[in-house]
Amino acid sequence: MEEVVIIGAGPTGLMLAGELRLAGVRTTVLEKRAEPGDLPKANGLGGQIIQLLDHRGLLERFSAGSPFAGRAPGFPFGSVPLKFAELGGESPLQLLMIQQPRLERLLRERAAELGAEIRSGHRLRKLAQDDEGVTLEGDDFRLRARYVVGCDGGHSLVREQAGIGFPGTTDDEVMLLGHFTAPQANIFDVAQVNGLRQGWNHTQNGRLLLTSLQPGVHIVGVREKGTAPATAVTLAEFAAAVRRVSGVDLPLGEPIWLSSTVSQARVADRYREGRVFLAGDAAHLFPAGGSALNVGLMDTANLAWKLAAHLNGQAPPGLLDTYESERRPVAVHTLRHTRAQAVLERLTGEDGTALRDLLGELFAFDQPLRRLGELLQGSDIRYGTAPAEHVNGGCAVSGEHPLTGRFAPDLALTTTEGPTRVAELMRPARWVLLNLGFSELDDLALGNLALGNLAGDDRLHVVAAHCVDPPADVLLIRPDGYVAWAGTDGLPEAMTTWLTPQPA
Ligand SMILES: Cc1cc2nc3c(=O)[nH]c(=O)nc-3n(C[C@H](O)[C@H](O)[C@H](O)COP(=O)(O)OP(=O)(O)OC[C@H]3O[C@@H](n4cnc5c(N)ncnc54)[C@H](O)[C@@H]3O)c2cc1C
Incomplete structure (x- = not known):
């Protein structure tokens, strides 16, 4: 078996x-x-998965040759630009183009x-x-x-x-997407002459996307009312859709790849x-x-x-x-903001423009900008504190440390073996009991605490480390990078709940 x-x-x-x-x-x-x-x-990854790749020691390998890897200066939220570069401090969203x-x-x-x-x-x-x-x-x-x-x-x-x-629900619009090699006539010049711009263009008949992510290759997307074609989309069908939506015959070039999708x-x-x-x-x-x-x-x-x-x-x-109780609410939460993005993106005419312009003004303020960045990153996710309790939709349970249930911050640490980071401790994807409060609780006591609960269990790696401004004396970090418990009060109970096997 x-x-x-x-x-x-x-x-x-x-x-x-x-x-x-x-x-x-x-x-x-x-x-x-x-x-x-x-x-x-x-075309890329965005959000907490990039931190997880770092935990697994994969980030360098996956970023090699990437046109962009790092904190995103901006991102379109339903075609309304989020200008993270204008926030004080670092952008809340990580991106890795791959x-x-x-x-x-x-x-x-x-x-x-x-x-x-x-x-x-x-x-x-x-x-x-x-x-x-x-x-x-x-x-x-x-x-x-x-x-x-x-x-x-x-x-x-x-x-x-x-x-x-x-x-x-299934969308009542079809999206044709194509990657093309550049033709003789530059598509962007022809588009500009006809009043079209790079990025999304809203017209009476739908939307047209014109963009490029690598030299010599451009991406054209067309969205209009309709259903997915029964057979693979042809270049002639693609060009006709571009004409219907934009009113222009664009020099598309040689297709590398054409597809049609209907959002769900x-x-x-x-x-x-x-x-x-x-x-x-x-x-x-x-x-x-x-x-x-x-x-x-x-x-x-x-x-x-x-x-x-x-x-x-x-x-x-x-x-x-x-x-299910942790991950399904994350999908429901993501569905909510992607539905909102889809509506913002598809509204045509003056109503759509007015709504996007107004929201664009609101999204220029720090608080909504940071909040939307957190939604896209997934850093607003907070799991419940115990298997039986399940996810609590991001609300702190009273008395709990604010880090409990959150993805562990990548603290810079010093151990007896030298400098390290939380992400480096997570390479083997084991539980980590991180003792940051030397003065309060010595390493031996923590080790005993761990062993008391988990004699002979190699799932747990106990690490004592110094950290400037430690957020808690102890962090109990799960293999997926989330903090199961922060602080010493209630730690033995948390370890029992998360790590002690069911009696046979
Ligand atoms: C045009 C386009 C652009 C996108 N851009 C982005 C983006 O920028 N960022 C982003 O996060 N996501 C993007 N997505 C979505 C992303 O591609 C999907 O979320 C992703 O592919 C999902 O991965 P998956 O492994 O869950 O499913 P899939 O990629 O669908 O893989 C499923 C696999 O299962 C196999 N399979 C199916 N049935 C069987 C069977 N019966 N037996 C054996 N094997 C089977 C299939 O062959 C396939 O290999 C985009 C999608 C499209 C179409």
């Missing part, structure tokens, strides 16, 4: 495979395509290096579960797994066969049905860009250590259920 089988080797499945292998779980990925994907869907095929290749390499088995050309056709495991069938394979994770995208067969609903706004009813879980697009689809990979890849970090603890008999009661 396989331990965990992941369906789908898109970014979510590949990231999850790496996370599970780090946690020591035998992992197999089944992918229906024979070759790795080469569609340039996402084309999806490269992202998938790097995630695939990492998963394979860590020992995940990736079987291409394996399309799942049927799934059935019983008390002991899940049976998976394809055209020429049949296998059993203790747990299955559906990372098989928006049309997820796993979700469908597990009987999990996917309520939400959906969150799965449940993230778990028995031994079957969902993650990534299989669990949520957002109607505006920029957040899908952040949420999907962060799902995997949340699920992996919990599944590993469960498989190793180290999970406290209710731990596996916190995957």
Whole structure:
């Protein structure tokens, strides 16, 4: 019997495979395509996932050759510009420009290096579960797994066969997107002469996007009322849509890639049905860009250590259920702001312009600007404090330290071995008990405290470190980078709740 089988080797499945292998779980990925994907869907990552890549020691590798990696000076919120550069201090949003095929290749390499088995050309056709495991069938394979994770995208067969609903809405607009090599006549010059600008243009018949992310290649997007074409979009259809929406014959150039998509706004009813879980697009689809990979890849970090603890008999009661109770509200929250972005983006005519202009004025103030940055980054997420308690929607429970439930700040630290950072302590994806309050509680006492609860348990790394202005004497950090507990009051109880296994 396989331990965990992941369906789908898109970014979510590949990231999850790496996370599970780090946690020591035998992992197999089944992918229906024979070759790795080469569609340039996402142009980059934004948000907390970039901090997580840093925790895993992957940031340098993933940023190599990137046109932009760092704190974002700005970002379009439903085509209203957010000018983070004008905020005092650093931008609340991190961005890493990386084309999806490269992202998938790097995630695939990492998963394979860590020992995940990736079987291409394996399309799942049927799934059935019983008390002991899940049976998976394809055209020429049949296998059993203790747990299955559906990372098989928006049309997820796993979700469908597990009987999990996917309520939400489908847009009544179709978006054609194309990457083109530059033609003789510069498309941007021709556009400008005709009153069109780089970025989004709103017209009576829809919207036109003109942009470029690399020299010699430009991106054209057209949104108009309609449904997805039944067959692959042709250059002639694309050019006709550009003409309908803009009223201009633009010199598009040679197409590298053409696609059509219809936005959807959906969150799965449940993230778990028995031994079957969902993650990534299989669990949520957002109607505006920029957040899908952040949420999907962060799902995997949340699920992996919990599944590993469960498989190793180290999970406290209710731990596996916190995957849904922590991550589904994040998707619902993201759906709310991406729906708002989609509406802002699509409103045409003078009403739309008035609303965007007015909000543009409001978004120039520090507070709303910072708040929107936090929404996009995901730094407003706050998990509940214990498996049984579940997520509390970002409200502090009285008496709790403000860092409890938040992603751990990347503190600069000094240990007996020299300078380090929180992110560097998180490389092995283990629990970290970080003692920053030398004067209050010595390292030995903390070690004893840890061992008292967890004798012989190698999941916990106890580190004593100095830090300028420590935010708390102790931080108990989960493998996914979130603070399970901050401070010494209540720490033994927190360790028991999060780390002490269920009695057999
Ligand atoms: C044009 C475009 C631009 C985008 N831009 C951005 C962006 O800038 N930022 C961002 O965050 N997101 C963006 N997205 C969204 C992003 O691409 C998706 O969120 C992401 O691909 C989801 O990854 P996933 O692994 O969950 O699903 P997918 O990428 O859909 O991968 C699912 C995998 O499962 C496989 N599979 C499906 N069914 C089966 C089966 N039965 N058996 C075996 N294998 C199966 C598929 O072949 C595929 O490899 C964009 C999407 C599009 C279309």
